[in-house]
């Protein structure tokens with residue numbers, strides 16, 4: 001790099017100047033595509049440079065990473081264009097970019113649509129769909145094909161011919177039949193193509209309850225039990241996995257989707273986000289699943305990550321104002337939003353993540369003969385909502401290596417990973433934050449070193465400590481020991497009363513810790529303090545034979 005003015009850096013995929021515009025103002029001049037993979041500990045007193053470093057470091061998290069075969073993960077979407085930009089090809093491109101995967105496009109139809117509805121549809125002739133497919137598939141390495149609007153039987157046939165000619169790792173079918181506004185996007189003849197040709201080649205099909213009903217000849221779906229039956233029946237039509245999306249199910253406070261892999265059913269729940277901005281969620285979900293599959297995820301893990309992404313995106317965009325119609329689009333670029341709002345950490349840290357806080361322990365892992373990564377994976381699969389690596393006797397190198405693996409696991413589940421005590425390890429692996437105690441690195445210094453984006457938790461036993469944590473710029477406090485514990489030597493027990501007292505003065509969210517398990521977690525959660533957001537536990541999860549089961553059980557108790 002010759003100078004800051006000529007920082008023209010390579011990036012595998014140009015997806016616009018948006019990221020760049022976040023960085024450029026720091027220099028007051030134009031930069032293009034920063035690529036910066038190293039970790040920066042900020043020792044620079046110039047706040048301008050400091051801002052730049054933090055932001056550029058986040059940008060490196062947003063770049064596409066080659067797979068183990070050195071190829072950039074690539075999804076080809078075969079779908080319709082939505083002029084309003086909320087669904088179809090436009091949503092697919094944004095979703096893949098947000099999930100850091102390359103996306104090529106075969107346009108099957110051009111729609112005139114907005115937040116009010118679909119005003120017109122122009123179907124692309126099948127010969128030209130075939131030409132687009134041939135262009136992409138014959139030249140570029142495609143991992144996953146994702147389909148959206150397939151508006152004619154002949155287009156379905158052309159697609160199937162090309163998939164036979166150019167096999168890919170996975171085929172994800174979003175069986176789009178109607179838009180969110182209720183306009184028909186694919187007629188009955190297309191259904192024949194789905195049933196006879198496309199579904200038998202499909203790795204996962206993602207119907208909503210209306211589409212599932214159409215695929216099954218019109219049977220109504222009114223409950224989760226109906227969705228399970230439908231998932232099984234659709235599976236019998238040929239796809240290897242089925243995800244029936246229950247977002248439109250009436251009378252449910254949660255968005256429950258049923259996933260069936262041919263052997264087991266999984267009910268995937270997320271809180272229903274109260275927003276009008278849901279246009280494009282189906283396309284985005286299928287594209288996210290495709291993106292995760294392209295990166296090498298297993299099917300279930302891809303589905304879970306995609307569902308979590310949608311939940312967070314809807315939540316972030318709940319008040320976004322776009323258009324005058326009933327259904328608005330949402331914002332896919334959460335990470336950019338974080339960069340934009342770097343002065344406001346609360347947008348990044350969600351206090352609800354404290355609900356089930358899993359804290360690891362190397363002694364317990366050794367006792368049960370498992371690695372830190374195995375323990376963390378089981379905990380997040382069981383429903384842990386945040387993880388802290390508390391590896392008191394690990395060698396630095398081993399700790400760092402393990403932290404990197406755990407971070408990948410946690411990121412794939414959308415679960416934040418914090419490091420206990422060791423800021424150096426947190427910085428080196430770009431963890432989501434740290435937890436420090438009263439005799440560790442002072443929280444204020446931790447904030448200076450980690451920057452505004454990272455999560456910082458502080459252990460507090462008294463109202464004074466809680467007040468100081470807030471002044472120092474912490475994000476939450478860990479308060480305990482609520483009950484006696486064998487995990488931390490000489491730990492003072494403050495009881496439920498001590499916890500209440502701290503909660504009442506704390507301006508930060510609180511997670512309770514110390515001796516908490518299945519027998520008393522409920523009592524802790526029910527102390528009636530609104531800023532008590534969850535329980536942090538060590539032995540209840542990690543000093544047990546099956547971490548997954550214990551986490552599930554505790555999750556059920558505290559949710």
Ligand SMILES: Cc1ncc(COP(=O)(O)OP(=O)(O)O)c(N)n1
Nearest residue numbers: 420435436437438459478479513536
């Ligand atoms: C969530 C949470 N709360 C409290 C602690 C204890 O931290 P600390 O007082 O620094 O003690 P050690 O964990 O370092 O022994 C915690 N780790 N997590």
Ligand SMILES: Cc1nc(C(=O)O)sc1CCOP(=O)(O)O
Nearest residue numbers: 480481485487514515537538539
């Ligand atoms: C790490 C830690 N900190 C505490 C505090 O009171 O700040 S109690 C504790 C240990 C919690 O382990 P368990 O869930 O096995 O009791």
Ligand SMILES: [Mg+2]
Nearest residue numbers: 421436437440
């Ligand atoms: Mg500590």
